[in-house]
Amino acid sequence: MSADGDALTAASWFPGRDVRDAAMSAALETAAVAVPVAGGSPWTLFPAAMRALREFYGLNLRPAGAGRDVAASGCCLEPCEARHAFRAFEALGETVGLRLFPLGRTDSHGLLGVDESGRLFCLDHGGRWLLGDTVREGLCALTEGYAPHRIAPRRWAWAAPHAYEEPLGNAVRTALVAVYVLHHRKVFSARELRLTITTLRGIGQETLDRLVALPRGSLQDSAVPLVARMRALMAAEGAIPQGAELKITVAAPEGTRSPGASVSCAVRVGHSATEPAEAELSLSAGAGAVVGRPWAAVRGCAEDLARYVRAQGRSDQVPVFPASTSPPF
Known part of the structure; x- marks a missing residue:
């Protein structure tokens, strides 16, 4: 995996990036506009999700090539794009033992989410995947086409x-x-x-x-x-x-x-x-x-x-x- 994250750099990311106000607005909108469920808004904004949004919110990443192991994919880092999938993320959270918050969408309509430990996951028609142990690692793996880890028994x-x-x-x-x-x-x-x-x-x-x-x-x-x-x-x-x-x-x-x-x-x-x-x-x-x-x-x-x-x-x-x-x- 490239050390400098070419796709991230090309999308105007840089170390120390912090879009605090815009990220907070997006997080509140995600929770407020979510499909209603019993007991109120389903999404809980935890520290790891807020850190990920402050650093990566608003980026539109493009593939950094054809892909090393699988086809590389771009993504849009906008949590509202995945806000409708509360039940799916809730089920994944029960599986891994930690809550998740939506983070965005891939070019192939996969849904991105971050868990309480800061790991990046993807839900798509092919299954449930761990992209990386950090959001940055996962985004680099996605845009460079490294094989994700399937979450299956x-x-x-x-x-x-x-x-x-x-x-x-x-x-x-x-x-x-x-x-x-x-x-x-x-x-x-x-x-x-x-x-x-x-x-x-x-x-x-x-x-x-x-x-x-x-x-x-x-x-x-x-x-x-x-x-x-x-x-x-x-x-x-x-x-x-x-x-x-x-x-x-x-x-x-x-x-x-x-x-x-x-x-x-x-x-x-x-x-x-x-x-x-x-x-x-x-x-x-x-x-x-x-x-x-x-x-x-x-x-x-x-x-x-x-x-x-x-x-x-x-x-x-x-x-x-x-x-x-x-x-x-």
Whole structure:
């Protein structure tokens, strides 16, 4: 990306530009003329949005070339051009965990918005996109044609380790590795595992769906009591794992804020009728968890889990957690 922002300079932007009065008028007009919603005006003007408007309001940027990765696009920095899209920006804000304010429109009718951390986003017919971690970075990326980051859910899957003879024991031990990884990467600290058994016949009836609390103490010592509790639950409910999918899910505790709440790990076995012994470890992340700081943590989890699976394949030994690791209740 060019260091001096050719498209910005050509549009009469310069470091320190400040159109305070015009920017405030535009922000007030955006809020006042917005489509009415219950509770009054929908738009909230936060500091990052005001800073962006003061620096960039009124600019009309042209493409700085054909485009490096994708077609370059110009844009108009006028918030009223995107004021009608409150619901769409509200939904994006719920996904990324921060409010947004409209900033303008691209030449291809994409809508630009800035969030409370100062990142620049675009909504268009192709989806939802992060253009840059700052407004200036995003505008340069847009006008120079750098590929934006799509805001969409992600899922990774690996063949789960099976160093033990019994499928439930394998699943529990692998799930506990996921508990450790999610806690170590500061995504969330799980307090329980969800045990689900779903038949493979017909519409796939759930014969068991229960939460099982993690025991106190080290994760290393939790596998045996967890397996015993889950076996007791299956016996009490008459849930038979044969001919069914057995899944153990590690999900965020109740009250976890977005986007961390959208992240989960799961271990399932028996999901393939042709390969009933096949086991799968997966990591899922909602759209909001694949941008910014949450994305760094989620990507780290994916790398850790992939490393765990590779190590299992090399040595047929289950990697252990640090001896002091325990559920942080």
